[in-house]
Amino acid sequence: MVMGLSTAYSPAGSRLVAPTPLAAGAAPRRRRRSSLRPLLATVRCSVDGAATVAAEAPASRKDCFGVFCTTYDLKAEDKTRSWKKLVSIAVSGAAGMISNHLLFKLASGEVFGQDQPIALKLLGSERSFQALEGVAMELEDSLYPLLREVSIGIDPYEVFEDVDWALLIGAKPRGPGMERAALLDINGQIFADQGKALNTVASPNVKVVVVGNPCNTNALICLKNAPRIPAKNFHALTRLDENRAKCQLALKAGVFYDKVSNMTIWGNHSTTQVPDFLNAKIDGRPVKEVIKDTKWLEEEFTMTVQKRGGVLIQKWGRSSAASTAVSIVDAIRSLVTPTPEGDWFSSGVYTTGNPYGIAEDIVFSMPCRSKGDGDYELASDVLMDDFLWERIKKSEAELLAEKKCVAHLTGEGNAFCDLPEDTMLPGEM
Ligand SMILES: NC(=O)C1=CN([C@@H]2O[C@H](COP(=O)(O)OP(=O)(O)OC[C@H]3O[C@@H](n4cnc5c(N)ncnc54)[C@H](OP(=O)(O)O)[C@@H]3O)[C@@H](O)[C@H]2O)C=CC1
Ligand SMILES: O=C([O-])CC(=O)C(=O)O
Secondary structure (H helix, E strand, O other): OOOOEEOOEEOHHHEEOOOEEOOOOOOOOOOOOOOOOOOOOEEEEOOOOOEEEEOOOHHHOOOOOHHHHOOOOOOHHHHOOOOOOOEEEEEEOOOOHHHHHHHHHHHHOOOOOOOOOEEEEEEOOOOOHHHHHHHHHHHHHOOOOOEEEEEEEOOHHHHOOOOOEEEEOOOOOOOOOOOHHHHHHHHHHHHHHHHHHHHHHOOOOOEEEEOOOOHHHHHHHHHHOOOOOOHHHEEEOOHHHHHHHHHHHHHHHOOOHHHEEOOEEEEOOOOOOEEEOOOOEEOOEEHHHHOOOHHHHHHHHHHHHHHHHHHHHHHHOOOOOHHHHHHHHHHHHHHHOOOOOOOOEEEEEEOOOOOOOOOOOOEEEEEEEOOOOOOOEEOOOOOOOHHHHHHHHHHHHHHHHHHHHOHHHHOOOOOOOOOOOOOOOHHHO
16 A cells, blocks of 8 residues: 655665655645745655655645655554654754754754654745755755655745744844844844744744844744734744853853753843853852852853853854754753753743743743743742842843834834944854
8 A cells, every 4th residue: 555655765775764644545735835846756665665756746746855755655564653743843044054053953853852753844045045955955865764854945934834843043144334223124024024924824833943133132023923823932042142151150160061050041142141140050059159259250251151152253253053053952952841840941032921020022031941842931939139130121121122123023113223332242242
């Protein structure tokens, strides 16, 4: 019997890898891509494993790339296996540097688990389309057993269809002499459009991680343009900042960094961000008990974390890509696995209803805990002192000013852009 399956195909030996079965006789998922790569061929394997290649009408299956267009029969033993439902992940800026690390981590199973098949839907632009094909070819050649579908496209309304996760990485980098207000406007437009597309075609409970800078305000724009999706589902990536802070504390205390817990980054992913050494712990003890040098904590530690991205750019000549990809993995894993007892993680999330007194209706990094179901709650057992609160207010003021700059993109009237000072992304100092 031949069943329609979406799967990876390895011609050598006709390896049949963990297919995602369609119910017998069921029609394949709706496919109506026009800007996606045309179908190359369909490969069908019979029960005894002999492959036959048959040309298939391109109109019927366009949203797949190369080998990911193959169709399989089940081997007898696979018929009795049950596989988790496919998780569909859209990645924008998929031909960029961060994605070049991230996509292979997603495909390897290290993010969603070794028993979780995934589909990758890569969003690029006309400018990056060829590079996107190159990325998809490398994914083909990697023979990842859990990677069942890969598609590429330039229209977010097509690429985001039915996705469970949207990792929004693509954004214009701030060029020399460009005002932050201009960057907010150009990138804000991208995230307004992508928010509308998610609102229209994504899974209603899609989780959205905004990485493209300025990520907090981009996330706010995105969620405002996607009223069908719970605002709680939108995250701005501040996990890289958390990881950087943990590394600095471990270094100073002379411990391995897995000993550092409860590390919060408060606020904006910018140089006003607040790495919180009041609540962080080393080996279960308050940081201030272990590192008694308060001046170092208030000055050097704080500044090192705030400006780490910029120092790295000076060394590398480009911004953090591998460590950002790692932090995206950490951020997703923190939502799909239960938070260790007593610990928490940082994410830039929607402030409305927050218990700390931070202004409502912005996206602000705060301490979160998850049961592993993709959702999170804000931690309530946090300490606050004047030093911490004063700095939180500064980052809050920056985000409120950024919000005014993008009012035309959030449906809140005319934009009025008067940033208190021309604050920097971590990579810009
Ligand atoms: N939150 C965080 O912790 C971090 C965030 N970042 C941010 O992540 C984003 C991506 O970084 P990275 O992958 O290194 O960057 P790259 O320059 O390698 O890739 C960025 C991608 O953005 C897309 N893009 C969208 N619009 C434009 C535009 N108008 N002009 C140029 N490119 C555009 C391009 O893809 P295409 O043509 O396909 O659209 C490009 O491939 C940046 O905004 C960066 O500042 C970086 C590090 C940490
Ligand atoms: O400014 C950038 O693109 C880099 C950045 O966000 C960081 O390193 O944290």
